[in-house]
Amino acid sequence: MAISYPRDLPGCPQRTPFELVRFQSRNLTGGGPTDAIDIAPPLWRGPFRYRTVDRELARALSAWVASMRGGLRSFKGVPPGHRFPVKHPRGFTGWDGVGAIKTIAVGRDSATFDGVQNGMTISPGDYFSVVAGSRQHLHKVLEGGVAASGEITLTFEPGLKPNVVVDAVTRFADPYCEMHIEAEPQEDIDGAVYSLSFTGMQVAI
Amino acid sequence: MLTRPSDVENALNAGRAKVRTLIRFDLDGGAQGLWNETYDLVYEGVTYNGIGPNMTIGQINSRSGLTAERVEVTATGLSSDVQAVLAGVSWHQRPALVMIAFMDDADDVLHIEPRFSGFMDHMTFADAAGAVCSVQLSIESNNRELQRSNGRMRSDSDQRQVDEEDEFFKHTATSSVDDNIYWGRKGPQKAGKPKGIAGLIDRIF
Numbered sequence: 109m110a111i112s113y114p115r116d117l118p119g120c121p122q123r124t125p126f127e128l129v130r131f132q133s134r135n136l137t138g139g140g141p142t143d144a145i146d147i148a149p150p151l152w153r154g155p156f157r158y159r160t161v162d163r164e165l166a167r168a169l170s171a172w173v174a175s176m177r178g179g180l181r182s183f184k185g186v187p188p189g190h191r192f193p194v195k196h197p198r199g200f201t202g203w204d205g206v207g208a209i210k211t212i213a214v215g216r217d218s219a220t221f222d223g224v225q226n227g228m229t230i231s232p233g234d235y236f237s238v239v240a241g242s243r244q245h246l247h248k249v250l251e252g253g254v255a256a257s258g259e260i261t262l263t264f265e266p267g268l269k270p271n272v273v274v275d276a277v278t279r280f281a282d283p284y285c286e287m288h289i290e291a292e293p294q295e296d297i298d299g300a301v302y303s304l305s306f307t308g309m310q311v312a313i
Numbered sequence: 314m315l316t317r318p319s320d321v322e323n324a325l326n327a328g329r330a331k332v333r334t335l336i337r338f339d340l341d342g343g344a345q346g347l348w349n350e351t352y353d354l355v356y357e358g359v360t361y362n363g364i365g366p367n368m369t370i371g372q373i374n375s376r377s378g379l380t381a382e383r384v385e386v387t388a389t390g391l392s393s394d395v396q397a398v399l400a401g402v403s404w405h406q407r408p409a410l411v412m413i414a415f416m417d418d419a420d421d422v423l424h425i426e427p428r429f430s431g432f433m434d435h436m437t438f439a440d441a442a443g444a445v446c447s448v449q450l451s452i453e454s455n456n457r458e459l460q461r462s463n464g465r466m467r468s469d470s471d472q473r474q475v476d477e478e479d480e481f482f483k484h485t486a487t488s489s490v491d492d493n494i495y496w497g498r499k500g501p502q503k504a505g506k507p508k509g510i511a512g513l514i515d516r517i518f
Binding site: 142144271 | 331333334352353366420421
């Protein structure tokens with residue numbers, strides 16, 4: 109069976125922080141305030157760590173890393189520990205977690221989504237992803253809410269790019285962005301314990 | 314006088330701004346553009362393909378003399394196929410224009426202004442194992458045209474070839490002579506005629 113890319117992450121990595129890397133030029137002025145000029149779009153970066161005694165999983169992880177061919181191929185970077193909203197740790201019952209954008213606010217850092225399950229609670233720190241061109245863009249919720257009438261309004265960061273349009277498919281379950289492995293992954297076998305760690309960097313284009 | 318929209322001026326004065334860099338290449342087949350965002354932008358009929366933070370612009374120097382400056386543009390994370398593509402394109406000594414786009418928080422372009430204009434001069438392609446594939450382009454400033462000699466002279470005869478009634482350089486030959494003007498004191502005095510017996514002899518002989 110042919111492997112398609114971006115590839116799903118195998119197993120369940122340990123909970124690690126995802127960071128939004130900003131490309132800014134900062135200068136502390138003589139008057140005190142710091143000037144900050146944003147010079148490029150931010151990208152998501154995060155560590156992925158596995159530790160397992162399951163030999164089958166260990167081999168699957170090793171094969172998965174080999175399939176990445178270093179940084180040449182991409183995978184679905186789901187923030188570890190954030191597959192689902194914090195209020196729905198086991199996912200959604202009777203809904204696949206996929207909605208769509210209904211309206212986008214003027215500043216593009218807030219939007220209303222429809223096609224969501226009533227009662228779905230999104231909290232600050234949860235993630236969702238939307239289709240942007242040929243990619244998935246990941247967003248972290250700043251102000252959440254509870255879905256009613258199949259709709260929910262959220263404030264998030266980073267804002268939606270201009271190529272994200274109304275009706276764009278939105279994932280609240282397993283949100284991801286395409287990533288590639290940054291630098292060499294570290295594999296180790298200590299007795300019966302297999303460990304794997306690597307850092308993923310968003311592929312934005 | 315350079316004019317910018319008021320909101321751009323306000324952002325710059327506050328020390329908080331969001332900028333992106335655009336590069337326009339005027340090739341034989343038409344103008345091509347790149348910019349460091351994650352989506353494409355159409356500006357003045359030219360589509361600027363987004364290549365995200367993979368593109369960096371070197372320092373742009375400004376000098377008061379006529380020295381031709383250079384700016385280095387580097388694009389990384391490219392496919393190895395790029396080398397074959399670039400080899401088939403006539404890019405050498407074609408015009409290139411580096412521009413800066415000021416954005417608002419919603420990623421709308423507020424203002425675009427040129428920053429550096431020149432000609433594509435050197436291109437270095439790097440593709441090595443264990444490293445990212447990158448292209449570095451050196452753009453030489455338009456100022457180099459000011460250093461070319463075209464046979465014109467700052468003389469009356471040369472100017473008459475442009476307009477036979479133009480007398481602007483009529484006194485060029487004589488006006489270049491230096492002379493001293495003594496202000497507030499006597500200058501060097503000429504040697505006068507001798508007096509007394511020496512003067513009598515000088516008058517007779």
